[in-house]
Amino acid sequence: MTPKPALPHNSPSIDEHLEMHRRMVVTRELERQLGALHKAGVTRGPIHRCDGQEAVGVGATGALEDRDCVTTTHRGHAVYIGKGLAPRRILAEILGRETGYNGGRAGHMLIGSPVHGMMGGNAIVGASIPAATGMALSAQVLGEDRIALATFGDGAAQTGICHESMNIAALWKLPVVFLLEHNEYGLTAHASTQSSVADLYIRAAGHGMPGEQIDGNDVVAVFQAVARAAARARRGDGPSLIEARTYRMEGFSTSDVGGYQSDEDLARWRARDPITLSRAVLVEALGEDRVMDVERAAAETVAAAAEAAQADPPPHFVPHAPSDPRAFATEGR
Amino acid sequence: MAIMRYAEALNAALREAMTADPSVFLFGEDVADYGGVFKVSRGLREAFGDRVRDTPISEQTLAAMAVSASMTGLRPVLEIMYADFMPLTLDALVNQASVYGYVWGDEITLPFVIRTQGGGGLGTGAQHAKSLDSFVAHIPGLKVVAPVTPADAKGLLLAAIQDPHPVIVLEHKRLYNTRAEVPDDQGPVPLGRARVARDGSDVSLIATSRMVVEAEAAADRLAESGISAEVLDLRTLRPLDVEAIVRSVAKTRHAVVINEDWGFCGYAAELSATIMEHAFDDLDAPVERVATRDMPIPFAESLETAVIPDADVITAAALRALA
Numbered sequence: 070m071t072p073k074p075a076l077p078h079n080s081p082s083i084d085e086h087l088e089m090h091r092r093m094v095v096t097r098e099l100e101r102q103l104g105a106l107h108k109a110g111v112t113r114g115p116i117h118r119c120d121g122q123e124a125v126g127v128g129a130t131g132a133l134e135d136r137d138c139v140t141t142t143h144r145g146h147a148v149y150i151g152k153g154l155a156p157r158r159i160l161a162e163i164l165g166r167e168t169g170y171n172g173g174r175a176g177h178m179l180i181g182s183p184v185h186g187m188m189g190g191n192a193i194v195g196a197s198i199p200a201a202t203g204m205a206l207s208a209q210v211l212g213e214d215r216i217a218l219a220t221f222g223d224g225a226a227q228t229g230i231c232h233e234s235m236n237i238a239a240l241w242k243l244p245v246v247f248l249l250e251h252n253e254y255g256l257t258a259h260a261s262t263q264s265s266v267a268d269l270y271i272r273a274a275g276h277g278m279p280g281e282q283i284d285g286n287d288v289v290a291v292f293q294a295v296a297r298a299a300a301r302a303r304r305g306d307g308p309s310l311i312e313a314r315t316y317r318m319e320g321f322s323t324s325d326v327g328g329y330q331s332d333e334d335l336a337r338w339r340a341r342d343p344i345t346l347s348r349a350v351l352v353e354a355l356g357e358d359r360v361m362d363v364e365r366a367a368a369e370t371v372a373a374a375a376e377a378a379q380a381d382p383p384p385h386f387v388p389h390a391p392s393d394p395r396a397f398a399t400e401g402r
Numbered sequence: 403m404a405i406m407r408y409a410e411a412l413n414a415a416l417r418e419a420m421t422a423d424p425s426v427f428l429f430g431e432d433v434a435d436y437g438g439v440f441k442v443s444r445g446l447r448e449a450f451g452d453r454v455r456d457t458p459i460s461e462q463t464l465a466a467m468a469v470s471a472s473m474t475g476l477r478p479v480l481e482i483m484y485a486d487f488m489p490l491t492l493d494a495l496v497n498q499a500s501v502y503g504y505v506w507g508d509e510i511t512l513p514f515v516i517r518t519q520g521g522g523g524l525g526t527g528a529q530h531a532k533s534l535d536s537f538v539a540h541i542p543g544l545k546v547v548a549p550v551t552p553a554d555a556k557g558l559l560l561a562a563i564q565d566p567h568p569v570i571v572l573e574h575k576r577l578y579n580t581r582a583e584v585p586d587d588q589g590p591v592p593l594g595r596a597r598v599a600r601d602g603s604d605v606s607l608i609a610t611s612r613m614v615v616e617a618e619a620a621a622d623r624l625a626e627s628g629i630s631a632e633v634l635d636l637r638t639l640r641p642l643d644v645e646a647i648v649r650s651v652a653k654t655r656h657a658v659v660i661n662e663d664w665g666f667c668g669y670a671a672e673l674s675a676t677i678m679e680h681a682f683d684d685l686d687a688p689v690e691r692v693a694t695r696d697m698p699i700p701f702a703e704s705l706e707t708a709v710i711p712d713a714d715v716i717t718a719a720a721l722r723a724l725a
């Protein structure tokens with residue numbers, strides 16, 4: 070038997086941690102800008118903010134390579150930022166501008182940037198899971214050195230396609246990481262009304278893959294868990310399930326009238342804000358000035374991005390030739 | 403007579419049906435404690451307890467359970483939050499519900515209802531703005547209704563719940579807050595009967611769901627040019643009120659068929675073919691078809707408005723038919 074290659078280091082360096090911190094702050098500022106823009110009536114349709122959950126998307130993508138594919142949900146802003154997408158073009162997309170990543174066609178839930186391995190938010194609950202599983206299949210069959218990671222919510226974890234994806238991935242040892250972002254709610258319904266078991270990582274056992282529960286508000290813990298699972302996937306040992314426990318601090322979306330999240334829960338989780346937790350560690354290691362400089366710069370980046378994006382032009386409509394059902398109808402276009 | 407919002411009228415129908423018949427059971431995502439994301443089931447959990455249930459996000463299973471529970475005595479009303487999620491229910495409809503009502507004949511009935519809502523124009527993006535009317539209207543054994551007015555919302559939902567066969571109720575997200583009078587004694591509206599929303603003599607605008615509202619606006623505009631347009635609100639998409647269509651076309655001799663689903667193989671195509679088969683000799687001009695462009699619905703306003711038909715598009719189609 071050939072020995073397994075040594076595990077890569079799975080703790081972030083202090084510089085990596087600082088960069089993840091910056092990305093969390095960028096994400097938070099982005100959410101705040103969106104909240105303000107929504108109030109000002111500048112946005113269209115509901116927007117799903119991830120305030121309080123930034124450590125999951127940012128920590129997970131921090132542990133991946135650029136070539137790795139990530140799929141996310143309707144609440145994917147931290148993943149977009151974590152995957153290295155530019156705030157300016159994200160905001161432009163969310164505001165329906167020509168300069169957005171997808172020219173205003175996608176909106177905030179469907180942003181994709183394949184060159185970044187950002188293979189889409191997805192507004193069909195659960196659909197991010199088989200999507201990443203299929204991307205892992207292509208890597209395995211083509212012999213490419215990349216893995217896939219799906220982020221999905223505790224609501225999505227109850228869908229049939231979640232279980233079916235896990236079964237197939239474990240059966241074929243596909244290089245995929247299932248990252249369950251447990252924020253206690255699926256839309257307005259608490260997790261306790263969605264599943265008879267409170268701990269969802271135990272479902273991994275039923276598929277013969279490792280499962281663990283982690284503190285989803287600790288960006289380093291998320292990085293470490295995903296790095297372990299990613300290494301396992303790269304070795305060809307198959308999928309893992311990580312249940313990252315976190316909490317949704319804002320409503321389901323900007324159209325949520327709220328009222329169903331308790332004040333105690335909100336206060337308890339606010340005290341465990343992922344940015345506050347991360348800042349404390351970094352200030353200890355690097356000093357307050359350095360960390361605050363990074364935070365200030367992050368906020369400025371987003372404010373400038375929001376201003377620039379708002380000044381961008383709306384897209385001009387062009388028919389989608391490949392969708393046209395009539396032969397020859399698109400000639401000359 | 404009370405002025406009601408469309409959503410309130412649906413709520414009234416559910417409340418009445420659940421009061422009258424203890425076998426009526428309501429389930430779906432966020433329908434119980436929250437009262438539905440469009441507020442249609444507000445207050446029903448409080449009134450009917452466990453007969454109103456929140457479910458996990460499991461559309462495929464929920465639809466299959468609605469089918470089988472209805473075979474065994476329950477009258478389930480399942481809410482599928484967006485019509486865009488209806489494809490997840492299709493096996494239950496096309497391979498289960500459609501089949502058993504035929505092969506087992508009179509030994510079973512399938513009195514379930516699926517309520518869903520479609521339509522675009524609010525910037526909800528490609529996965530939350532479609533009208534997939536033809537997906538369900540295509541299936542033998544199903545009935546499909548699409549109320550436009552609050553009174554019809556109540557009446558058609560009552561009729562749907564009482565019907566011994568599967569009924570799909572297609573609501574529209576942009577109608578929930580519209581208000582109109584609903585008679586205090588508004589009872590079931592018979593399935594399969596169209597409604598003349600406006601009398602006219604020059605051209606028939608035959609429309610479904612919220613496109614009726616756009617057709618009425620188009621009729622206003624046409625009236626300014628001295629053209630009298632009749633607006634026919636089909637109300638039931640299947641079974642189709644062929645007689646009402648033929649009656650209108652025989653009178654006006656010009657027809658525009660309008661539906662918010664995609665055009666190719668879409669519901670409007672069925673209407674056009676129906677006119678060809680039953681009223682060809684009455685026509686003075688080819689039927690004009692108005693539907694959503696054959697492409698995904700884009701997010702940005704400048705793009706979305708170019709894809710979903712409105713009064714302008716309908717007016718232009720009517721003028722082409724009359725040219």
Ligand SMILES: Cc1ncc(C[n+]2csc(CCOP(=O)(O)OP(=O)(O)O)c2C)c(N)n1
Nearest residue numbers: 144192193194222223224225254255256487
């Ligand atoms: C198939 C499908 N069903 C229902 C919905 C409506 N919906 C959107 S988000 C959501 C809740 C999702 O909960 P979860 O997966 O926990 O994600 P979270 O919103 O908490 O991030 C629901 C029911 C949908 N988008 N897709």
